[in-house]
Amino acid sequence: MCQPSVLRFFSVRRKAFAILSLAIAACAPDAGVVDMAVLQWNPDTGVYELREARLTTLEDVAALRGAAATPIGDAEIVIEGGRLANVSTEQQFRDAVLDNPGRPVEAQFVDQGGVLYPADFHSLNLATAYYNFEQARTYALARGLSPEKLRGVPFYYFPTVQVFGGSSGRQVDNAAWFPLLRSFLLYPFDRLQDVPLAMNQGVVAHEYGHGLFNAEVFDGAWIPGYLGVWCTEEPCEDERGIRMIGILEEGFADAWGVGVTGDPRFMRHSFFDDGDARNPSGFFAPRHCSSQAAFEQKIQQTRRLSRADSDAKWGEWEYQFGTVLAGALYRAGQDAGYDRVMDALLASYRASGPTSLGAIVEEDPTGATIGNFATVARAVIGAAPDTPTQRALCAAWIDRLALDPADLGPLCDGVVPNGECGR
Amino acid sequence: MIGAVLAVAALPAAAPAAEPPPRFAIEAAAAVVLRDDPQGSLFVAEPAYGARATVDVSELLPDPLRLDVGLLWYASASTEGTFGVQVGTARHTFALPVRLGWELGFRPFDALRLVPYLGAGPAATLTVVDYAVRDPVGLERGLASQERSASGWDPGAVYGVGLGFGVPTGGIGFVGRIEALRLRRGPNDDMTFGLGLGASF
Numbered sequence: 268m269c270q271p272s273v274l275r276f277f278s279v280r281r282k283a284f285a286i287l288s289l290a291i292a293a294c295a296p297d298a299g300v301v302d303m304a305v306l307q308w309n310p311d312t313g314v315y316e317l318r319e320a321r322l323t324t325l326e327d328v329a330a331l332r333g334a335a336a337t338p339i340g341d342a343e344i345v346i347e348g349g350r351l352a353n354v355s356t357e358q359q360f361r362d363a364v365l366d367n368p369g370r371p372v373e374a375q376f377v378d379q380g381g382v383l384y385p386a387d388f389h390s391l392n393l394a395t396a397y398y399n400f401e402q403a404r405t406y407a408l409a410r411g412l413s414p415e416k417l418r419g420v421p422f423y424y425f426p427t428v429q430v431f432g433g434s435s436g437r438q439v440d441n442a443a444w445f446p447l448l449r450s451f452l453l454y455p456f457d458r459l460q461d462v463p464l465a466m467n468q469g470v471v472a473h474e475y476g477h478g479l480f481n482a483e484v485f486d487g488a489w490i491p492g493y494l495g496v497w498c499t500e501e502p503c504e505d506e507r508g509i510r511m512i513g514i515l516e517e518g519f520a521d522a523w524g525v526g527v528t529g530d531p532r533f534m535r536h537s538f539f540d541d542g543d544a545r546n547p548s549g550f551f552a553p554r555h556c557s558s559q560a561a562f563e564q565k566i567q568q569t570r571r572l573s574r575a576d577s578d579a580k581w582g583e584w585e586y587q588f589g590t591v592l593a594g595a596l597y598r599a600g601q602d603a604g605y606d607r608v609m610d611a612l613l614a615s616y617r618a619s620g621p622t623s624l625g626a627i628v629e630e631d632p633t634g635a636t637i638g639n640f641a642t643v644a645r646a647v648i649g650a651a652p653d654t655p656t657q658r659a660l661c662a663a664w665i666d667r668l669a670l671d672p673a674d675l676g677p678l679c680d681g682v683v684p685n686g687e688c689g690r
Numbered sequence: 691m692i693g694a695v696l697a698v699a700a701l702p703a704a705a706p707a708a709e710p711p712p713r714f715a716i717e718a719a720a721a722v723v724l725r726d727d728p729q730g731s732l733f734v735a736e737p738a739y740g741a742r743a744t745v746d747v748s749e750l751l752p753d754p755l756r757l758d759v760g761l762l763w764y765a766s767a768s769t770e771g772t773f774g775v776q777v778g779t780a781r782h783t784f785a786l787p788v789r790l791g792w793e794l795g796f797r798p799f800d801a802l803r804l805v806p807y808l809g810a811g812p813a814a815t816l817t818v819v820d821y822a823v824r825d826p827v828g829l830e831r832g833l834a835s836q837e838r839s840a841s842g843w844d845p846g847a848v849y850g851v852g853l854g855f856g857v858p859t860g861g862i863g864f865v866g867r868i869e870a871l872r873l874r875r876g877p878n879d880d881m882t883f884g885l886g887l888g889a890s891f
């Protein structure tokens with residue numbers, strides 16, 4: 268039996284590579300602690316600089332392979348509908364799309380005073396990318412991630428990715444979590460000439476956030492189960508679930524980027540011309556205030572569109588609503604401490620039982636339950652580690668998303684909304 | 691010191707030299723270096739240039755064997771990256787190869803002498819890396835870009851094969867070579883395809 272499914276790339280940029288709908292049949296020194304020069308964001312100056320760092324999880328220095336990530340170079344990935352017509356298993360998918368599975372990378376270094384300095388641009392890009400994955404993983408482990416999850420997760424470095432249909436051609440200037448290969452993609456740069464995406468700690472942490480969401484909410488599934496349950500008919504009766512998942516993915520991924528770096532404007536170092544469109548800090552009502560009604564109005568706007576056209580619209584709106592969520596989390600973090608808020612976020616994915624996002628998605632027959640900001644807010648607030656964090660989250664979510672406190676349960680009783688959005 | 695190496699003998703029976711072979715040679719060198727590709731492909735090609743000086747010591751061996759020792763220097767440089775982050779890499783390889791050759795009896799154009807050879811010797815490579823970081827957020831605030839450098843030596847070795855050629859004369863002669871050298875550079879291996887042209891005296 269064949270069911271339509273959605274092939275998603277959770278990319279850091281919206282236009283180049285948002286969502287692609289396809290029909291898929293559903294049926295040296297060697298290790299240890301290494302001091303290395305990598306590009307890092309300096310919180311004192313607010314800019315990226317080459318600085319020495321201590322990497323603690325490398326198992327092979329030249330291959331830059333370790334518990335945090337496994338780089339794969341020289342891979343060629345071809346995504347074309349005809350190849351996927353008879354794919355029903357993960358291995359079949361890999362065989363169908365990986366024209367060249369790639370090879371280990373071979374970074375080169377100069378040893379200066381016991382510190383390894385990358386000897387060329389790609390070695391610096393790779394070393395910094397590994398460091399960024401290590402930082403993202405360390406942050407997630409401190410929030411309660413199981414050490415076995417995403418251990419040694421592959422990232423394809425500068426792969427040749429050809430997509431036929433949707434956004435066609437060779438993919439460049441992007442980074443993505445690609446659940447179908449359970450891996451990250453760090454594309455070659457072309458027009459982007461600022462801090463390379465692989466060296467932007469926030470961008471890598473954003474993608475790692477997608478990986479975390481997949482690992483926890485979908486239990487690491489290569490095709491999340493909801494894709495075979497919600498919106499399987501054309502036209503889709505209730506799009507709220509699939510659209511909300513996209514919003515949560517992008518908003519929460521940005522929240523991870525901020526958590527790992529401490530830099531709410533991490534995007535600007537690589538997408539300088541895009542300005543502050545995704546900045547969760549510095550309150551700006553048009554960017555940080557929204558509501559369930561606004562969300563459902565957008566759903567109505569795309570109801571008559573084809574699935575492809577609707578996906579294209581939502582490819583942008585997911586980031587806009589996502590920034591509202593990331594802004595609400597950031598605002599709560601100002602009162603309760605951002606790390607406590609991120610503790611709550613990761614716990615809400617799965618660890619906190621029947622009210623977790625994972626459980627809600629699994630048990631939701633249409634997506635209508637998760638497709639409600641109040642449901643999401645309850646899950647995150649309910650997973651908060653302490654009362655101040657719960658109340659800070661209540662105050663921010665009620666205000667930023669115009670939620671009725673009565674819908675959020677007793678944890679939000681008596682909480683005064685922040686009032687920035689006039690609620 | 692190919693002119694000296696080429697001086698006298700030929701196979702199967704080297705002709706006696708009419709005059710003493712040149713003892714020294716200097717050459718300009720150019721090469722294509724195939725380096726390990728950090729990105730994981732088989733190699734990345736890079737142009738290199740350099741020089742070589744040799745001293746012929748063929749008198750230690752019977753004809754038609756040829757032997758010389760020399761100093762080889764190869765340099766290469768490349769810069770990659772975005773406007774925001776650029777990395778320039780310069781490498782200087784110094785080697786002391788010993789070359790053992792065999793002068794052929796076959797002589798094109800009569801005077802051109804050919805010596806296929808094997809060569810090997812110790813080497814060391816100095817790598818100098820220059821980093822330039824221009825974060826647009828910093829530039830917007832008037833901060834200067836960051837410039838840093840690092841350098842280090844990697845011990846190693848060279849070994850390979852080549853074909854020397856030359857036209858020795860009583861004064862300054864013409865020498866040259868084409869060769870394929872494997873360069874061990876710390877944990878990395880480079881393959882070098884080189885051409886040398888110079889003078890013997």
